[in-house]
Amino acid sequence: MVDKEPDFQPSEERNEWDMERIHELAGRLLPIYADVAAGRIDDPKIQRYLNELIGILHDLHPADMATVLESLPQQERVMVWKLSEPDEDGEVLLEVSDAVRETLIESMGQQELLAAIEDLDADELAELAPDLPKEVVHEALESLDAEERAQVVSALSYEEDEVGALMDFELVSIRADVTCEVVLRYLRRFESLPDHTDKIFVVDDDDVLQGVLPIRSLLVSDPEELVENVMSTDVVRFRPEDDVEEAAAAFERYDLVTAPVVDNNKKLIGRITVDEMLDVIREESEADMLNMAGLKEEEDLFAPIIDSFKNRWMWLVINLCTAFVASRVIGMFEGSIEKIVALAALMPIVAGIGGNSGNQTITMIVRSLAMGQLNLSQSGRLLRKELGVALLNGVIWGSVMGVVSYLLYGNIGIGLVMVAAMTLNLVLAATMGVLIPVVMEKFGRDPALGSSVLITAVTDSGGFMIFLGLATIFLL
Amino acid sequence: MVDKEPDFQPSEERNEWDMERIHELAGRLLPIYADVAAGRIDDPKIQRYLNELIGILHDLHPADMATVLESLPQQERVMVWKLSEPDEDGEVLLEVSDAVRETLIESMGQQELLAAIEDLDADELAELAPDLPKEVVHEALESLDAEERAQVVSALSYEEDEVGALMDFELVSIRADVTCEVVLRYLRRFESLPDHTDKIFVVDDDDVLQGVLPIRSLLVSDPEELVENVMSTDVVRFRPEDDVEEAAAAFERYDLVTAPVVDNNKKLIGRITVDEMLDVIREESEADMLNMAGLKEEEDLFAPIIDSFKNRWMWLVINLCTAFVASRVIGMFEGSIEKIVALAALMPIVAGIGGNSGNQTITMIVRSLAMGQLNLSQSGRLLRKELGVALLNGVIWGSVMGVVSYLLYGNIGIGLVMVAAMTLNLVLAATMGVLIPVVMEKFGRDPALGSSVLITAVTDSGGFMIFLGLATIFLL
The missing domain is CATH 1.10.357.20 (SLC41 divalent cation transporters, integral membrane domain)
Incomplete structure (x- = not known):
């Protein structure tokens, strides 16, 4: 059991507190950052500041880390980025705004970039690829197996505003002619289930989508019941070339958490999840607001x-x-x-x-x-x-x-x-x-x-x- | 098994097709609506139109029905509303914009309103209450049991922009000292699980929140394992007086589907779900856009x-x-x-x-x-x-x-x-x-x-x- 005092603060408050301290510490450390980077610190006070900053950064969720980076002026931003733990670098790169992502990637060497992106899924790698140096993308693709490589290439083939570009390839599918008990046993063999799994996709031998089995139904069903008697066949599904804003509207309208993506032969090829749709809705309305005010796109606050x-x-x-x-x-x-x-x-x-x-x-x-x-x-x-x-x-x-x-x-x-x-x-x-x-x-x-x-x-x-x-x- | 041809159209397309036909049918029926309402139709063509319109309306999802009503001029709107099936009236009232909701409620008698809202949950009833006639709210409250009545009253005590006003009281909670097998058996006793159930709340004897058991973890855990060894204690939670926009930002940031709401004594009192947060994000950015353009609030397109x-x-x-x-x-x-x-x-x-x-x-x-x-x-x-x-x-x-x-x-x-x-x-x-x-x-x-x-x-x-x-x- 993780023994942490549960946090009863709404996340925003917690965040703001950290944020000011990070700004203060980054401001103090910046002038002597060359020494810090070279490990030449004698002053115990500076060492304390450094340890405190690293400690705070270490505990941050990637999404919070992204906000911190977006809020920092460019020099401080690069310093904090270098001090942060590299194991979640890829996640943070996915979360930051496009403008800030550029400044972060510029500050990284090829090996650092490769290390940052090696744990990413195919769809995430595809999302970052346009901003990465060509050699890095090439080398990252080399390290994937054939299936994953095909997924990255497929995701890259869609426009930013098409469902295919946001599609997630990690999903669980089953056949219709097994019992719920078998499904439960099958799920137990997974190390972990994909994020947001609220339904399991039911396909035939050719991967053609037959229906979906909501986890909510699975949990209350008689274990002896066959999947085909429990599954729902009236499914909101998308094609990879559908418009993401229309998909987001459908998620809103029908209160979806995940939805299948099928190709022209009705074959299941991926799924989309509500967290991506939240971003689409946010970006859609922001784009309108920015355009109305006469800004081409979102800007890095501290851009040159x-x-x-x-x-x-x-x-x-x-x-x-x-x-x-x-x-x-x-x-x-x-x-x-x-x-x-x-x-x-x-x-x-x-x-x-x-x-x-x-x-x-x-x-x-x-x-x-x-x-x-x-x-x-x-x-x-x-x-x-x-x-x-x-x-x-x-x-x-x-x-x-x-x-x-x-x-x-x-x-x-x-x-x-x-x-x-x-x-x-x-x-x-x-x-x-x-x-x-x-x-x-x-x-x-x-x-x-x-x-x-x-x-x-x-x-x-x-x-x-x-x-x-x-x-x-x-x-x- | 529901034997329906699976629908491979993105919902938006399907919708638009229906929409035009509904507008056409409503336009044809409106001039003779008095006769239609009184059942005095001899013309078989009119009868066919009427049957077709009723058929289309019958198949609509409440959210789609809401869009149809919003798109119709006021007389046609009231006619279509009267022709639609009354059993989902409450859901539709929840989905339409405030301005249109007023015109619909005005067109309904007290008994119709009571019938429409009788199947709503406490939180939904609380959402509608400010727009309903006082007598209707009073009578609806009378028909509830003491616990539900307390929930409605509690939800009504929060401002529109506080988490408490969007809180949902339907949730599943368990104790930490039982095994996963016991939890699965307990869940199977439910007729159905609450919408969006992606986690089960773990509480002690005083209902104080101890942690959450994500369904994803439950499904892959050893059935003999105790809940306290599987549950997560680092939980994003809210208080009922938290700002809904901050809650929505946290949902976006941490990719949440549901989150618990606790009172000052850390007692679990409800939960909030991602579908409400989608609406908050949409409304937040719309309010900004409307305000920037100098509109006080959202308008019924066909308002007088x-x-x-x-x-x-x-x-x-x-x-x-x-x-x-x-x-x-x-x-x-x-x-x-x-x-x-x-x-x-x-x-x-x-x-x-x-x-x-x-x-x-x-x-x-x-x-x-x-x-x-x-x-x-x-x-x-x-x-x-x-x-x-x-x-x-x-x-x-x-x-x-x-x-x-x-x-x-x-x-x-x-x-x-x-x-x-x-x-x-x-x-x-x-x-x-x-x-x-x-x-x-x-x-x-x-x-x-x-x-x-x-x-x-x-x-x-x-x-x-x-x-x-x-x-x-x-x-x-």
Whole structure:
């Protein structure tokens, strides 16, 4: 029996405590790290710090170790990485973000890398392979047996967003014509069962999937009962080329823990597990959030300035282009602004409320499309509803700002143009807020990507055009 | 054995096919629904449609039924709801979004509601209770035994974001001093085991948690072995008052399927399961996305216009206020704009790039804080890095726009003011992009909420102020 005082802290609290101490110790040790690495330490205080740090690192779960590494600046990160136990290095590499993984792999020699990855399963090796030096992957493949090598190669043949890339090859399968007692005896011969085993896959002689035997059913069944009488044949299963986000949605919908993956001949080739799906859901929503904010991908917090620049410049340039277009729209009306300078002060209000309201509409629709709640045949009805909301908002907030503008500038005309322009720009925002994602979806594009930039571009340029145009017609 | 042709379609595809047909059938039946409800149908074609619709609905999983209901306009939704089988009504009510749940419950009589919820577990009943009429909850509680009633009351006593509110009371517990063989025999006495049972909880005579016995270990252990020699004592456990988002992060981190919940005396009181955590992760990221777009909460796609208005007006008003402040900043410089009208056309570019870049910084930081990667003691270092990125962007894109402005207006002064203003506004955006979330976190506020609005407000007003201020000083 492992004799450890059970830990009654929620893991997050425990974590934060360790984290600060690790940061403190790493900060103290970094300046003398060259001496530490060479084993030249005389100062007993430094030795104590070092021992304490190594002790903390030793007890960390690989996932916690990954968080620690992600939170450290690059020099401290490499030092802590070198001080940590190498036997779980592979697990940690799997857990850290892509950006941090690169910095860790760069700091390792070929032999260290090989040692780190030698205990990984085929699917895990395949996950790391794209980030590893070619020679290391080659040598690692050499050390595998033919079956495992075939699994790695197969996993590498799928795109990152296909089920095949996340597939796990470790599974337990049985025949349908044996009794539950036989299954229990068979399981007892295993050293350990694969992670997350909540069901056993039932296959025929050609490995064609017949059904699944949930462990929950196995445990309550009469031992004499045949598997085929206990198994369930209505199984949610996937093909390796299925989209991982759809698989994750199915896991969520049907409360799955594991599910079989079958090929075109219905042969069982692997399984996927809920822990991978949690990551998919997290990454999916993060990708949306990052894209909406104009970041290409997740960033290492302490990345060199140039790396952050590369991750962000593209959206900035797109934004600059749309802002330039809006600026030229204003340029067209410089004559009007020269005559009524108040227009310059009021125009951002018209553009701003359009952008805000358009983003509300578009976000709601992107979300409904992602959840499978919105049928494209409904878009007409939806558009009518959004137009209603836009008109209501336009009349109310347009009037408020109309009155305010009138009070500020003492010109009833400016007030009326303000009401009309705000209402029209809200109508434009509602129309484009429905059309942009619906059209993107129709053409098979991801409606989340760039929708927000597009709608803001339209409501900015459109808002300036509507407001300055109306003012030019009615006030000059 | 259930004799069904195994389904080899990924669930999503299957779903979409049904969905369109359901929409079509519902559309055809709606106009004559009064007759249908009264049983007055003579037309055999209508009868066929009705039978087909009922057939499709009958085969739907409650989660799929929920998606169908969410995708239908309100009248069709109520009709389909009335046509669906009542025996899984409770499950469907649990699955639909809050907004749609309200419309469904409104359409049901008291007896129907009682019938729908009578098979629910204590934790499920507690989840629905806030949306149900008081009399229904009261009557449902009456029908429970004392233990279940206590469970419902306990679950209702926790906030929505506390582990206690998601806790499940159905679990299997055993003593440490029995053999695995005894455990297996004990399990066989169950009709069925609770969902997601991947471990059995080991408790002493006072129900104090001693450890857990993973089913995976139980299955491979020698039947004669004692539970205490097989169980694991290093258990991730939660208290009912823990935050659900932290619990979900722990599930993700440690790849859990279920985890025990204990009270202050370490007594086992319930468990939480991974399916609830999937929902938490999905809702957490959705809430961030909705908030960033200025929506108060998830919306029923086909909500009446007035409901959508209520959900959206608050952020529009906040946006209107910040836009008004920006407008007054411009108003301060009307004299300058009157003299150099080009300023009016160029100023949105300065404000725009600041907002975009500030949102990039803030999103990255909000995300790192949420993932526990960012230690507040690191904020100084992070600020220096972000300032570096801002300066680099400012010099590059500022120069590009400076040259463009010079070419457009033939005025070298305008070009230089443009470079300086863009660089300064990017520096302002970087500073506030780091400070806003860090300060919010320090004061225990959610840094995601409203950060985006705040940074845009600062970079808009700040951008106008910097650009028009510099222009007034150097160009007039």
